[in-house]
Amino acid sequence: MALLETRNLTARYGDFQALFGVDIVLEAGETISIIGANGAGKTTLMRSICGLLANQPDSIRFDGRAIGRLAADEIMAMGIAMVPEGRKLFASLSVEENLLVGRYGRAIAGHWSLETVYGLFPILKERRHSPATALSGGQQQMVAIGRALMSNPRVLLCDEISLGLAPVVIRDIYRAVPEIKAAGASLIVVEQDIGQALRVADRVYCMMEGRVTLSGTPAEFSREAIHDAYFGAAA
Amino acid sequence: MIWFDTILQGVLLGGLYALFAAGLSLVFGVMRLVNLAHGDFIVAAAYLILLMVTMTGMSPFLAVLIAAPAMFAFGWALQTFMLNRVIGDDVLPPLLVTFGLSVVLQNVLLESFSADSQRLPSGPISTASLNLGGINLGVMPLLTFGSAVVVIIALNQIFYRTALGRAFRATSDDPSTASLMGIRPAGIFAIATGIAFVIVTIAALYLGMRSSFDPNIGPARLIYAFEAVIIGGLGSFWGTLAGGVIIGVAQTLGSAVNPEWQILAGHVAFLLVLLVRPRGLFPRAVD
Ligand SMILES: Nc1ncnc2c1ncn2[C@@H]1O[C@H](COP(=O)(O)OP(=O)(O)OP(=O)(O)O)[C@@H](O)[C@H]1O
Ligand SMILES: [Mg+2]
Numbered sequence: 001m002a003l004l005e006t007r008n009l010t011a012r013y014g015d016f017q018a019l020f021g022v023d024i025v026l027e028a029g030e031t032i033s034i035i036g037a038n039g040a041g042k043t044t045l046m047r048s049i050c051g052l053l054a055n056q057p058d059s060i061r062f063d064g065r066a067i068g069r070l071a072a073d074e075i076m077a078m079g080i081a082m083v084p085e086g087r088k089l090f091a092s093l094s095v096e097e098n099l100l101v102g103r104y105g106r107a108i109a110g111h112w113s114l115e116t117v118y119g120l121f122p123i124l125k126e127r128r129h130s131p132a133t134a135l136s137g138g139q140q141q142m143v144a145i146g147r148a149l150m151s152n153p154r155v156l157l158c159d160e161i162s163l164g165l166a167p168v169v170i171r172d173i174y175r176a177v178p179e180i181k182a183a184g185a186s187l188i189v190v191e192q193d194i195g196q197a198l199r200v201a202d203r204v205y206c207m208m209e210g211r212v213t214l215s216g217t218p219a220e221f222s223r224e225a226i227h228d229a230y231f232g233a234a235a
Numbered sequence: 236m237i238w239f240d241t242i243l244q245g246v247l248l249g250g251l252y253a254l255f256a257a258g259l260s261l262v263f264g265v266m267r268l269v270n271l272a273h274g275d276f277i278v279a280a281a282y283l284i285l286l287m288v289t290m291t292g293m294s295p296f297l298a299v300l301i302a303a304p305a306m307f308a309f310g311w312a313l314q315t316f317m318l319n320r321v322i323g324d325d326v327l328p329p330l331l332v333t334f335g336l337s338v339v340l341q342n343v344l345l346e347s348f349s350a351d352s353q354r355l356p357s358g359p360i361s362t363a364s365l366n367l368g369g370i371n372l373g374v375m376p377l378l379t380f381g382s383a384v385v386v387i388i389a390l391n392q393i394f395y396r397t398a399l400g401r402a403f404r405a406t407s408d409d410p411s412t413a414s415l416m417g418i419r420p421a422g423i424f425a426i427a428t429g430i431a432f433v434i435v436t437i438a439a440l441y442l443g444m445r446s447s448f449d450p451n452i453g454p455a456r457l458i459y460a461f462e463a464v465i466i467g468g469l470g471s472f473w474g475t476l477a478g479g480v481i482i483g484v485a486q487t488l489g490s491a492v493n494p495e496w497q498i499l500a501g502h503v504a505f506l507l508v509l510l511v512r513p514r515g516l517f518p519r520a521v522d
Binding site for chain 1: 398401402404407408409411412413414415416419519
C-alpha cells in the first residue's frame with residue numbers, strides 16, 4: 001500500500017476547475033517531483049494534500065485513511081508537513097520561534113529538534129533571534145524547511161523551494177535532502193527547475209493544465225518527452 | 236506638589252482604564268476583532284460578582300476567583316459558537332453582531348437588575364490610604380494599578396514566552412499558514428477571548444468597588460478602553476497600559492482645572508496623541 005496517494009483528484013476555486021482527476025502515488029521512503037509550467041496546478045495539488053483545499057474524502061489517502069476532507073491542522077498532526085510556496089514565514093516571530101511553532105500540532109520526539117535543524121542549517125543558529133523576515137531569501141527558505149521538519153513529518157511537501165534563489169543557494173538547500181530522507185520522511189518536491197527535479201527524485205510527474213501528462217523515473221525521460229508534457233505536444 | 240499629586244492620582248486611575256482595555260487589546264491583537272459589547276461584558280461581570288457577594292456574603296475578591304474560570308468558559312463559548320461564525324475578510328459582520336450583543340446585554344441587565352446604581356461592598360479598604368512622603372495614595376487605586384501591571388506582565392509572558400503565545404502571533408500573522416503548523420485558528424481565537432473574559436472579570440471587580448455602576452455605563456467603558464488601546468498602539472500591551480495612564484492623567488488634570496472637564500480632557504488627549512502619532516505610541520513593527 002502506498003504511503004500517500006491521490007485518486008481522480010479534482011479541485012476547484014469557485015467556478016474555476018484547477019485539477020481534473022490527478023493520480024499520484026508516493027511510496028514510503030520515496031522522493032517524487034512534480035514539474036510543470038506556471039498555472040499547471042502544482043500548488044493546487046499541494047494545497048489539496050495538506051488540507052488547505054477541501055476535496056472528496058476518498059480522493060486523497062494517507063496511510064490507508066481517507067484524508068481529502070480533513071482540515072489542515074488535522075492532516076499536519078498525522079504527519080504531513082508543508083513548505084509552502086513563497087515560504088510564508090511568520091513576520092512577528094523570530095527565526096527560532098518560527099521553528100518552534102512548526103511543532104505546535106505535532107510535538108513528537110524524533111530526529112528533528114532545534115539542535116538538529118541548526119546542525120543542518122548552521123546560519124540559522126547565528127540568526128536565531130532575528131525576525132524571520134529580516135533574513136535573506138535563501139535563509140528564509142531554510143527557516144521554512146526547518147519549521148516543517150520540526151514536527152518530524154512522515155511526508156514533507158516542498159513547493160518551489162528554489163524559486164528566486166541563486167544556484168549556489170539552491171545547491172546548499174538541496175544538500176539537506178539526504179538527511180531529511182534518512183530521518184524517515186518521504187518527499188514531494190514541486191520544482192520549476194527541471195534539472196533539479198530530475199536529480200532529486202526517484203520518480204517525476206509532469207503536470208499541464210490540471211492534469212498529469214507524463215510520469216516515470218528520471219532515466220526514462222527524454223528532453224522531447226518532457227518538453228511535450230510541459231508545453232503540450234503542439235508547442 | 237498639588238499638581239504632582241493630581242498626576243499621580245491620574246496614573247493610578249489609568250490602571251483601571253488599562254484593565255478595561257487589556258482584553259480588547261488581546262482580542263484585537265489576535266484576530267483583528269473589536270468587540271463592541273466589551274464594556275457591557277465588564278458591567279455584566281460586575282453584576283455577576285455582586286450577585287455572588289449578596290447571595291453568599293463572600294468577599295468580592297473571592298467572588299472574582301470563582302467567577303474567572305466561568306467567565307473564561309463563557310468567552311470561549313461566545314467565540315466558538317457565535318463570533319467565529321462572523322469573523323472573516325469583511326470587518327462589518329462582527330461589528331454588527333457585537334453591537335447587537337451590546338444592546339441585548341444592556342436590556343437584559345436592565346430587566347434583571349433595574350436601572351438603580353449598584354456598588355460592590357469593599358469594606359474598609361475603600362477608604363484606606365497610604366501616606367508616602369506627604370502624598371496620600373488610596374489603597375484601592377494602588378491595588379487597581381498593581382493589578383493592571385500584573386495583567387499586562389502576564390499577557391506579555393503568555394504572548395512572548397509560551398507555545399500558546401507563538402500560536403497567537405502566528406495565527407494573527409496568517410491563519411491559513413498557521414493551520415499548516417497544526418494550529419486550529421478557531422480554537423486559538425476561542426482561547427484568546429476566554430483570556431479576555433478573565434481580564435474583563437478583574438476589571439469588573441475594580442469598576443464595581445471604586446464607583447457605582449448601572450446597566451447603561453458599558454459603552455462609555457468601551458470608549459475609554461478603545462482609546463487606551465489606540466493611544467498605546469495596536470498590538471502592544473505595555474502601550475495599552477501607557478494609553479490608560481495618559482487618559483487617566485488627562486482626566487484628573489482636566490477635572491483639577493474644572494470638574495466638568497474630566498471626561499472631555501480624556502477624549503482631547505486621545506485626539507492629540509492621534510494627531511501626533513496616528514499609529515499610537517508603540518505600534519507593533521509589522522502590520
Ligand atoms: N486562489 C485562487 N483562486 C482562483 N484561481 C486560482 C487560485 N489559485 C490558483 N488559481 C488558478 O489555478 C490554476 C493552477 O494554479 P496553481 O497555483 O496550482 O499553479 P502552479 O502550477 O502552482 O503554478 P506556479 O508554477 O506559477 O506556482 C491556475 O490557472 C491559477 O490561475
Ligand atoms: Mg505554484
